[in-house]
Amino acid sequence: MSEETIDAEFLGKEGANVTGFSRMEAAYGSGDGDEEATAAVASSSNAEVGTIFEQIYRPWNGTLNTRWVRNWSILRHHIYGMFSSGHRPWGWPVRISLLVLLLGSMNDLFLSFLGNATGVEELSRLFSPSRENLYAHVLGFFPRNVFCFPIAAALLVGGMISEDRKNGTSAIYFSRPVNRTDYTVMKFISVAILLSILIVGTLALYYIGDLVLSGEGWAYVLDTFPLFFAAAVAGFFLVFTYSSIGLALSSVSRGKFFPAIALLGIILGTKFIAFLISQLYEDSIVYLLSPYDCIAHLGQEMMGINSTYDHPYTWSLVAIIVMNSISLYVLTARVSSMEVTRE
Amino acid sequence: MSRDNVVETINLVKSYGKHIALDSINLKIKPGATGLLGPNGAGKSTLFKTILGLISTTSGDGIVLNHNIREEGAIIRSKIGYMPEYDCLNPDLEAIHQVAYSGELLGMNPSIAMQRAHEVLEYVGLKDQRYRTLDTFSTGMKQSAKLACGLIHDPELLIADEPTNGLDAAHRDFMLNTLNQIVNQGGRSLIMASHLMNDVERVCERIVMLHKGKLIAQGKIEDLKAIEREVEVHAWGGASKLEERLNDGGLKVRRTGRVLRVVHVDDSTYDQIISAAAKSGCQIRRMQDHEASLEDLFIRIMETLGYGVKSSEQLLENNPNLKHVDAPLELKNRGPLQ
Numbered sequence A: 001m002s003e004e005t006i007d008a009e010f011l012g013k014e015g016a017n018v019t020g021f022s023r024m025e026a027a028y029g030s031g032d033g034d035e036e037a038t039a040a041v042a043s044s045s046n047a048e049v050g051t052i053f054e055q056i057y058r059p060w061n062g063t064l065n066t067r068w069v070r071n072w073s074i075l076r077h078h079i080y081g082m083f084s085s086g087h088r089p090w091g092w093p094v095r096i097s098l099l100v101l102l103l104g105s106m107n108d109l110f111l112s113f114l115g116n117a118t119g120v121e122e123l124s125r126l127f128s129p130s131r132e133n134l135y136a137h138v139l140g141f142f143p144r145n146v147f148c149f150p151i152a153a154a155l156l157v158g159g160m161i162s163e164d165r166k167n168g169t170s171a172i173y174f175s176r177p178v179n180r181t182d183y184t185v186m187k188f189i190s191v192a193i194l195l196s197i198l199i200v201g202t203l204a205l206y207y208i209g210d211l212v213l214s215g216e217g218w219a220y221v222l223d224t225f226p227l228f229f230a231a232a233v234a235g236f237f238l239v240f241t242y243s244s245i246g247l248a249l250s251s252v253s254r255g256k257f258f259p260a261i262a263l264l265g266i267i268l269g270t271k272f273i274a275f276l277i278s279q280l281y282e283d284s285i286v287y288l289l290s291p292y293d294c295i296a297h298l299g300q301e302m303m304g305i306n307s308t309y310d311h312p313y314t315w316s317l318v319a320i321i322v323m324n325s326i327s328l329y330v331l332t333a334r335v336s337s338m339e340v341t342r343e
Numbered sequence B: 001m002s003r004d005n006v007v008e009t010i011n012l013v014k015s016y017g018k019h020i021a022l023d024s025i026n027l028k029i030k031p032g033a034t035g036l037l038g039p040n041g042a043g044k045s046t047l048f049k050t051i052l053g054l055i056s057t058t059s060g061d062g063i064v065l066n067h068n069i070r071e072e073g074a075i076i077r078s079k080i081g082y083m084p085e086y087d088c089l090n091p092d093l094e095a096i097h098q099v100a101y102s103g104e105l106l107g108m109n110p111s112i113a114m115q116r117a118h119e120v121l122e123y124v125g126l127k128d129q130r131y132r133t134l135d136t137f138s139t140g141m142k143q144s145a146k147l148a149c150g151l152i153h154d155p156e157l158l159i160a161d162e163p164t165n166g167l168d169a170a171h172r173d174f175m176l177n178t179l180n181q182i183v184n185q186g187g188r189s190l191i192m193a194s195h196l197m198n199d200v201e202r203v204c205e206r207i208v209m210l211h212k213g214k215l216i217a218q219g220k221i222e223d224l225k226a227i228e229r230e231v232e233v234h235a236w237g238g239a240s241k242l243e244e245r246l247n248d249g250g251l252k253v254r255r256t257g258r259v260l261r262v263v264h265v266d267d268s269t270y271d272q273i274i275s276a277a278a279k280s281g282c283q284i285r286r287m288q289d290h291e292a293s294l295e296d297l298f299i300r301i302m303e304t305l306g307y308g309v310k311s312s313e314q315l316l317e318n319n320p321n322l323k324h325v326d327a328p329l330e331l332k333n334r335g336p337l338q
Helices: A067-080 A092-105 A107-118 A121-127 A131-139 A144-157 A162-167 A170-174 A180-214 A218-251 A257-281 A285-289 A291-303 A313-336 B044-051 B073-079 B095-104 B110-123 B139-151 B169-184 B197-203 B221-226 B239-248 B268-280 B294-304 B329-334
Strands: B007-016 B019-025 B033-037 B059-064 B080-083 B157-161 B189-193 B206-211 B214-220 B230-236 B253-256 B259-263 B283-290
Touching: A067 A180, A067 B095, A092 A107, A092 A144, A092 A180, A107 A121, A107 A131, A107 A180, A131 A144, A131 A180, A131 A218, A131 A291, A144 A180, A144 A218, A144 A257, A144 A291, A162 A170, A162 A218, A170 A180, A180 A218, A180 A313, A218 A257, A218 A291, A218 A313, A257 A285, A257 A291, A285 A291, A285 A313, A291 A313, B007 B044, B019 B044, B019 B214, B033 B169, B033 B197, B044 B059, B044 B157, B044 B189, B073 B080, B080 B139, B095 B110, B095 B139, B110 B139, B139 B157, B139 B169, B157 B169, B169 B189, B169 B197, B189 B197, B206 B221, B214 B221, B230 B239, B230 B268, B239 B253, B239 B259, B239 B268, B259 B268, B268 B283
Parallel strands: B033 B189, B033 B206, B080 B157, B157 B189
Antiparallel strands: B007 B019, B007 B059, B206 B214, B230 B259, B230 B283, B253 B259
């Protein structure tokens, strides 16, 4: 097309259209070699003049790994996401809240450190890992089972499955060779690991930290280790139960808020109602409705602490099994109904 | 079953209680690009889930990429790239990490998945946007990101469910070119479900049509369109007489006002039309071959509701719903003239 016939203006120059040719100045004020400078363009003979993007299909001949590598990637995605970017994007409010709760869960370690550092024997004895202190670390109602553990569980399970439903990301999982059992188990383990760090991890830190700080010997370890072990087992009961109830709630929802609030409602609401009723009728049987109290009852039995409940601990054990069974049933049923083609 | 087919099913039935979602489907999808057509509720989604080995079939059998859909679902899914119709991306994740994660879920090593994610995102035109979170993406960019997730492991078969849904002209053009290139340059097979006939016609050489869970047509688009070949005649002064005479002459005619469509039997059809016009005293103002578009074919087949429709004989059954012709707008506006 001749320049005379062009009815166009480009960069103030009449009669010039955008041709796709370009020339780049190396830097402001640079003149050396500028007359010879040319833009880098695609070299393919098929590419149009001025094209800088050439679409070429590149095959991939690698091999895919086995089921366990796929499962590991799900676990890694959720756990690493808490600490680094590029994985599951946990929000900053969640991360900061969990950090605060983690530090709050370690207050007995700080007090133990204070006792050992000051050399005051009464303080040291008060905060050392005794039967009651180990129980309190895991199952003490106030403050850990009011503020720390239920809130942490609610923050963790909130969007774990419900967001896959909401965003349709379940299609990314199930259109790949990931079966629903693996998906559910890996999500469960992800929540359980993070919750375990908070509950059992801080228990271990407290126990080992105090051992190191106080410089106790093997006899002390042999004496207290069964108590620590029982507290850890009780802690895993707590982790398992909170995870199963929380994930069941997450699986029936499409948002973060409902599962989180519902979990807090179940844990704290049942406890509160059971407390009121037991005060009225002086009967602890209604505590069987409260997941926390059932585990606390079990923990008391396992650690040899005087029970605060009237009914047999086996009833609490059965109640826990029933609660977990119902939760896992709801969880598996809802995950089975998750769609690949639409949600 | 033939090993030449990418997907093959024999009497495949899937029912949910009393509702039959797929009814004795005998499907043969060859390598290359195949369009899957059907109205809502036709069974497209159920077919996809069956192909992916996600749901158990009620009866019948199926082979996808030489693997049995009943027993080898996981292997099939590792060889298929699936691009869902609906949102399937985590809005808070960066595109590069979403695509890499979708590769890791297939069993790719994280470093290899990341490397490949860079490649496929560049391929789908998102090289410069790959570090942006997906909630900042436009619909077109999200579709491209979904395609990248499906392509990360270089699948033998790509299933694209409504790939051009919600795209503007430029993005639609790019998406269709990309799908074309995957088939022609990459040598991969494609099953593309779409409501847009032009898109299917542009990318696919074969189609499969479903209706109410039944397979109503499958094969090459050109071959299927051939059953619809007609001669369009614009008549003046005695169109009804011309129609009558053509019918008497053994030709099948559809008419709306002054426009007639006559089924093309062979080259003598033109002579027969001219002869009939001369005898009936009708003037022919225009006569041309009418090549049906895929959309015409789709509408016609759906209107017949004839399951197992394969021939023009069946398509041109005396159904009052078929007694209309897509007349030019200026003629339509004038109304029928007898």
